[in-house]
Amino acid sequence: MKLATLKDGSRDGQLVVVARDLKTACIADGIAPTLQRALDDWNFIAPQLGELYDRLNAGRAVNSFEFESQNCMAPLPRAFQWADGSSYVNHVELVRKARNAEMPDSFWHDPLMYQGGSDDFIGPCDDIVMCSAEWGIDFESEIAVITGDVPMGVKVQHAGEAIRLLMLVNDVSLRNLIPAELAKGFGFLQSKPATSFSPVAVTPDELGDAWKDGKVHLPLRSSWNGNLVGQPNAGVDMVFSFPQLITHLCKTRNVRAGSIVGSGTVSNKDAAKGYSCIAEKRALEMIATGEPLTPFMQYGDSIKIEMLDKNGKSIFGAIDQSVVEADGV
Template identity: 65%
Template sequence: MKLASLKHGRDGKLIIVSRDLSFAVDATDIAPTLQTALDNWDSLAPQLEARYQALNEKNLDNHFAFDPADCASPLPRAYQWVDGSAYVNHVELVRKARNATMPETFWTDPLMYQGMSDGFIGPKDDIELADPSWGCDFEAEIAVITDDMPMGTTPEEASSHIKLMMLVNDVSLRNLIPAELAKGFGFFQSKPASAFSPVAITPDELTDNWKDGKVHLPLTVHLNDETFGAPDAGVDMTFNFHQLVAHVARSRHVSAGTIIGSGTVSNVDRSKGSCCLAEKRMLEIIENGAASTPFMTYGDRVAIEMFDTNGTSIFGKIEQTVVPYAKK
């Protein structure tokens, strides 16, 4: 099943999208918003699924052309957005470039931070940047959305709580990060609003490419219409989504609509490219002693997308341009 939210008020207007992303149908008579659907998933998901199947079989007369530009992120705002760093080789590389040692616990216990969730950027919305010197970067990731989970949910139990999946552009302001981390209290100003794919999907849409709590497909990134990277999301993922979900629930109950990110997708095989500018810059520092790739500035465009084995877009495309922020 594929779901999206048209821009409407603060929380969007729920629609169902066809498997090929061509058509959509209103779903507000079942659930006005995606959050409502998640709050009542057991009773409402079968109704949404039935309409999804009818849409794919072209048995509905009230469908309309699907336009991602009309969409907010599937959850325009969320009760909780937490982002991990499941690709530990990425963390190791970044620390190596600045001659920092990496604690052994990084390989056994996931890194995670709680990010801004009171308002996300739409998949086609601009990235508003107040100051180019802040070092604007994209981070291409995968995220899951859970239902209600009790404290102490185990990795084995976590799979049943993953209801939807999305792609992410976790926008980062790299030049603000060092001073914030030096305070010992984590990210804040360096992590502004993230963007998510036009469509959220149920894991079964990935068929055999979803296994062992991982998505076994490349995540493709373009910068200014040129291929930047396409690392395989199932390779080199130290902590799978089941482990990440259990990590979130270790000491607390988790509410429906919680979004959990994978962190920047990264492969040890550097020929696959990267999913963020920081990683490419770190490779340049290691090889040449200095970074030559700049961070994004006004007019730069980033696109993030995942394709199935037939070359069909699964989640739709995140496609954004960096623009000057103009205070209204």
């Protein structure tokens, strides 16, 4: 099943069911007005959405219309929680190596995770609005899951049962603000602006055999200014699966329906697969030459993030954004 949220002037948008080929959609307000409402009563509402999805794919849905990503908000325009992990330890290792910092061995068995701002996500085709290009604007291509309710202390073997939907992520980072923030010893805040998500969120079964062991075994494509710069396989070199990330998050707290858990920047040890953020490219340059050569994003730059199935068809639709200067700056 594929779900999206259309802009309708409200904070939480209008829930729609989207056809598998992403060409048509149907409003789901007779079933659930918003995605959060569906998540709050998933076992009752999901089967009804599934029936509408089947009718839509069969061409039998009443009042279907053309689906256009630019009309979408994030699938969850705001969430109760946004917790982003760092499952691809290769990415962390490269960035630390570039600044001659030793990586603790614990990073291989104890996930890194931070809580991001979840009150103001932006849509997949919305501009990335920045007050300064000097902040080191970077994209980060990731995958995320949306959970149902998860109890505190959940075991890994049960955590995957709480995964309701998957999305793609652009976890924008402001690299030149990060060092000073981390030096305070209290984590990210200003250096992590609004996050964007793919037009469509999909249930795990839509991925077929690409969804295995709590990981998505497909390449994640990042195109910067129209040039493909990375297509690492999201199922390769992912040290912590989504069930493991959820277990980590739930060690000391309950997690409620509508929480989003991110994978962190997708990264493969094989450098030929390219990169999912500019910081990793710069880290490789630092290691090779002693200095970074690739600049961060500037006003007017664009980033497109997409995942294709084995037949070359888009699964989630594309995050397709441009960096623009804030008005009045």
